[in-house]
Amino acid sequence: MHADKPIAESTVRRLSLYLRVLEQARERGVETISSDALADEGGTTSAQVRKDLSFFGSFGTRGRGYAVADLVAELRRILGLGREWRVYIVGAGKIGAALSTYQGFVQRGFTVLGIYDNDPRVVGTTVEGQVVRDFGTLAADARRDEPDIAVLAVPGEAAQHVAEQVVAAGIDAILNFAPVALHLAPNVTVRSVNMALELEGLAYAIVHRDPVTTAA
């Protein structure tokens, strides 16, 4: 039994990671796994694994560990992966096109219903097997398709405006790939993936790396 208290984002991210580790373990025929083994694979600690899971219930057996198949099922349920998620991709550039067929999405139950662009030279062309739709028709289409999530793969300058249009169309969950912070109503859930920013973090780490470890 799990009380719905607010769970840290970092915890949810780790749960996704555990799920992936467990699925791989299951493919290898592993039936039972300890928090220790799960932690090793997931790059964290056993205490962290147990704490993360404890927010949602008691899924293990003392002295034994976790039944892999059961824990997979629990995590899928907790993460909300038991249903199809309907996704619009906005921006038919290289990133948007790549995302539209990304297996990591498809395999987890995320279905791309439409891919949008506002460039008349792109609208109507076929990208990864889907005809690119006109961004101007998104609101009307959304009434029919009832998408749950919009993935924004547009330039930074356009992102805020596009996001507002998407929200106006009734979509209140956005995965943002543009390198800017979006300012939207608090009932809209936004998660951002900022690739350039991660690369810069890497540059920072290299530059400020402890010289001791760099010794020849």
Added chain:
Amino acid sequence: MHADKPIAESTVRRLSLYLRVLEQARERGVETISSDALADEGGTTSAQVRKDLSFFGSFGTRGRGYAVADLVAELRRILGLGREWRVYIVGAGKIGAALSTYQGFVQRGFTVLGIYDNDPRVVGTTVEGQVVRDFGTLAADARRDEPDIAVLAVPGEAAQHVAEQVVAAGIDAILNFAPVALHLAPNVTVRSVNMALELEGLAYAIVHRDPVTTAA
């Protein structure tokens, strides 16, 4: 003057974000900006902005704010963006191809020197203007190219093995797009971008969203 104490990753990420906001402000002709304004744009608080900057020095003027051009220069220096960063992309699939010409990388001084794959059907073909190199030649090529960073855009199953090869070739900074945790020597700096995991975080947020805000 800044002492090189360890800085939180979250702080570094925000610095990248501030830099972007400042560059946009500069383009609009803004010459001075307050921590308050910077915070609004960046989606944080003024105290956070001042604290983040304070780790590296005092760049503002009391009663006035920050000179945009100066702060841009300081942040670029702090983040290590004053030089060219040489990048290999490993994996010439859709994501790898998209990343190889991603403007967010190019504009920040990251130069893609080579794109690699191990599929003989792909090696030798041209992807986004670059001939795909054989992954088997990466170690030899690296001695000549001296890349600083490898971007991994390979399937999850291959990621650990590929990462080890990349590290063996002398590259000790990795941006990982595969949906798995990499286990590497502690002197190797790794940053991961897990797109599927962010989408799952969104699904979790939707499922567990406070019903009050969902009221019709």
Added chain:
DNA sequence: ACATGTGAACTGCTTCACAGCG
């Protein structure tokens, strides 16, 4: 004997609030 589940201690990031300076 072994591994989970969890309150308590700890660590570190964020927020507060105000002294200091232009």
Added chain:
DNA sequence: CGCTGTGAAGCAGTTCACATGT
């Protein structure tokens, strides 16, 4: 007077350590 820079307080996430259950 306005806004920065920062010690101190507050808070959230992580780690510890052990009681509990198999």
